[in-house]
Amino acid sequence: GAVVSQHPSRVICKSGTSVKIECRSLDFQATTMFWYRQFPKKSLMLMATSNEGSKATYEQGVEKDKFLINHASLTLSTLTVTSAHPEDSSFYICSAPTGGGDEQFFGPGTRLTVL
Amino acid sequence: QQQVKQSPQSLIVQKGGISIINCAYENTAFDYFPWYQQFPGKGPALLIAIRPDVSEKKEGRFTISFNKSAKQFSLHIMDSQPGDSATYFCAASNSGTYKYIFGTGTRLKVLA
Numbered sequence: 334g335a336v337v338s339q340h341p342s343r344v345i346c347k348s349g350t351s352v353k354i355e356c357r358s359l360d361f362q363a364t365t366m367f368w369y370r371q372f373p374k375k376s377l378m379l380m381a382t383s384n385e386g387s388k389a390t391y392e393q394g395v396e397k398d399k400f401l402i403n404h405a406s407l408t409l410s411t412l413t414v415t416s417a418h419p420e421d422s423s424f425y426i427c428s429a430p431t432g433g434g435d436e437q438f439f440g441p442g443t444r445l446t447v448l
Numbered sequence: 449q450q451q452v453k454q455s456p457q458s459l460i461v462q463k464g465g466i467s468i469i470n471c472a473y474e475n476t477a478f479d480y481f482p483w484y485q486q487f488p489g490k491g492p493a494l495l496i497a498i499r500p501d502v503s504e505k506k507e508g509r510f511t512i513s514f515n516k517s518a519k520q521f522s523l524h525i526m527d528s529q530p531g532d533s534a535t536y537f538c539a540a541s542n543s544g545t546y547k548y549i550f551g552t553g554t555r556l557k558v559l560a
Contacts, residue, residue, distance in 0.1 A: 337491075365546060376537060376550045377492070426491050430546045435480040437546055439491035 339440035356427030362407035363429035371424040383410040454551030467525040471538035478540040
């Protein structure tokens with residue numbers, strides 16, 4: 334299947350700082366990518382849709398000023414958690430469809446810990 | 449109406465047994481139903497998916513059964529192995545939107 338990577342895999346930061354997470358499609362182009370958040374032992378919750386060349390669309394209840402998304406190219410989307418607080422600590426996962434069907438491929442996730 | 453209900457929350461099966469996980473949805477517009485496997489600290493990996501035009505799909509030891517009238521679908525893992533121990537998520541979406549609604553997950557443990 335197609336490969337989606339994320340960087341970093343783990344990040345620890347101090348409260349009040351900003352953290353950038355990268356999502357890359359390695360062997361295909363993705364005009365759309367998705368960002369999910371997953372709390373321990375919980376399901377994946379869709380946060381936003383990242384659109385190449387246009388603004389991201391956010392799900393209800395997700396603060397767009399806190400979770401900044403930039404889809405810089407057809408293979409890269411970034412999620413920046415601004416002014417991070419301990420409650421933002423979570424597992425962030427991106428996904429991308431190859432466009433050949435309805436299936437999506439997920440990245441390995443980024444574990445964010447805010448102290 | 450956007451929820452996908454998944455059961456059981458956890459499941460313990462003996463090696464060689466059959467693992468069965470069930471999901472139910474409400475939105476009749478959903479027309480794509482994938483199952484994902486997730487190991488701790490990893491992203492979900494697609495196992496198998498089905499569309500409403502078929503009632504069953506089998507890939508290796510994994511089978512999806514789909515009941516359109518009941519709005520339910522299930523994953524059967526035949527000859528379960530310890531390596532299958534993971535969390536399984538069902539999901540549903542409208543074809544072409546790629547926006548998945550995930551079930552709550554089932555933690556499967558297969559005893560050696």
